[in-house]
Amino acid sequence: MARTRKGRAINGIFLLDKPTDMSSNHALQHVKRIFGAAKAGHTGALDPLATGMLPICLGEATKFSQFLLDSDKQYQVRAKLGQRTDTSDSDGEIVQERAVDVNLDKIESALAAFRGPILQVPSMYSALKHQGKPLYTYARAGIEVEREARPITVFSLELVSLEDDLLTLNVHCSKGTYVRTIVDDLGEALGCGAHVVMLHRTQVSKYPVDKMMSLDQLRSFVDQAKADERSVYPDIDPLLLPMDTAVHNLPSVAVDLESANYLLHGNPVQGSGAPLNQQFKLIAGPSEIFIGVGEVNDDGLVAPKRMINGIDLTQ
Numbered sequence: 001m002a003r004t005r006k007g008r009a010i011n012g013i014f015l016l017d018k019p020t021d022m023s024s025n026h027a028l029q030h031v032k033r034i035f036g037a038a039k040a041g042h043t044g045a046l047d048p049l050a051t052g053m054l055p056i057c058l059g060e061a062t063k064f065s066q067f068l069l070d071s072d073k074q075y076q077v078r079a080k081l082g083q084r085t086d087t088s089d090s091d092g093e094i095v096q097e098r099a100v101d102v103n104l105d106k107i108e109s110a111l112a113a114f115r116g117p118i119l120q121v122p123s124m125y126s127a128l129k130h131q132g133k134p135l136y137t138y139a140r141a142g143i144e145v146e147r148e149a150r151p152i153t154v155f156s157l158e159l160v161s162l163e164d165d166l167l168t169l170n171v172h173c174s175k176g177t178y179v180r181t182i183v184d185d186l187g188e189a190l191g192c193g194a195h196v197v198m199l200h201r202t203q204v205s206k207y208p209v210d211k212m213m214s215l216d217q218l219r220s221f222v223d224q225a226k227a228d229e230r231s232v233y234p235d236i237d238p239l240l241l242p243m244d245t246a247v248h249n250l251p252s253v254a255v256d257l258e259s260a261n262y263l264l265h266g267n268p269v270q271g272s273g274a275p276l277n278q279q280f281k282l283i284a285g286p287s288e289i290f291i292g293v294g295e296v297n298d299d300g301l302v303a304p305k306r307m308i309n310g311i312d313l314t315q
Helices: 023-037 059-069 104-114 133-141 177-191 215-227 231-237 243-247 258-265
Strands: 012-018 039-040 051-060 075-083 083-085 093-098 116-120 148-163 164-175 193-203 252-255 280-284 289-296 302-307
Touching: 012 059, 012 215, 012 243, 023 039, 023 051, 023 075, 023 215, 023 231, 039 059, 051 059, 059 243, 059 302, 075 177, 083 177, 104 148, 104 177, 116 177, 116 302, 164 177, 164 193, 177 193, 177 280, 215 231, 243 289, 258 280, 258 289, 258 302
Parallel strands: 051 193, 083 193, 252 280
Antiparallel strands: 012 051, 039 051, 075 164, 075 193, 083 093, 116 148, 148 164, 280 289, 289 302
């Protein structure tokens, strides 16, 4: 007998401003508990040191989290020059110290090599899996694992400031980019070493920064509801962004309500205007209800890929 999942069937995406010194999973559990959600997932972990935008998918929105994992990200990072650490950030141990002899021109020249399509060797302290275990578990045991360089794209890498030995940069990069690895590699290119002392994610995909909220702000709704002896859900549910915001960059394919019902039951349908070799948003009926993501199958039919359970087609 299947186990009944505890919690509410609440669907949507909460834009958390993750605090420092907290894992992404810990932050996720806090948000899940406050919303009383039956199911939740985040969309790309931030290191405990890092702060900033962490979209939390609740309920059926978890089905579309991969699209946010695959989206590009933007960060502001502050690096300390002259010290290299084993984790490439200030949570690690200093393994080398060198004199800092840089200026703005030297930094600008070095940054050019890190822009555009490049190959990056992931840090041993990353969560990438090797034989089923995250690389950081091997690193903590003192085991070095051979890692292949992976293609990434740095869309922009801009110098913000240089104050003594603290260098601040803005980074816009593709999925799979390790900003602390960029900082470590940059430190080696400058000949002095460097590590991350502050990392703030400013953007995920096209999500609005002004919709981002801290845990403390979210908890304030809970405190007020408790003081008023009422449920907090009417106050916080409107904070959730719609599920289709996770797939905003996909083309849309409209279907009628009868076809939508077939798709929601796992059946392909005839359709027009559907792009080949690409997933797309499925929009149903005159109200343009988002019902999931589809693709064209081998028979040329519009087929369901990731569909929303329990959706009301009469809205």
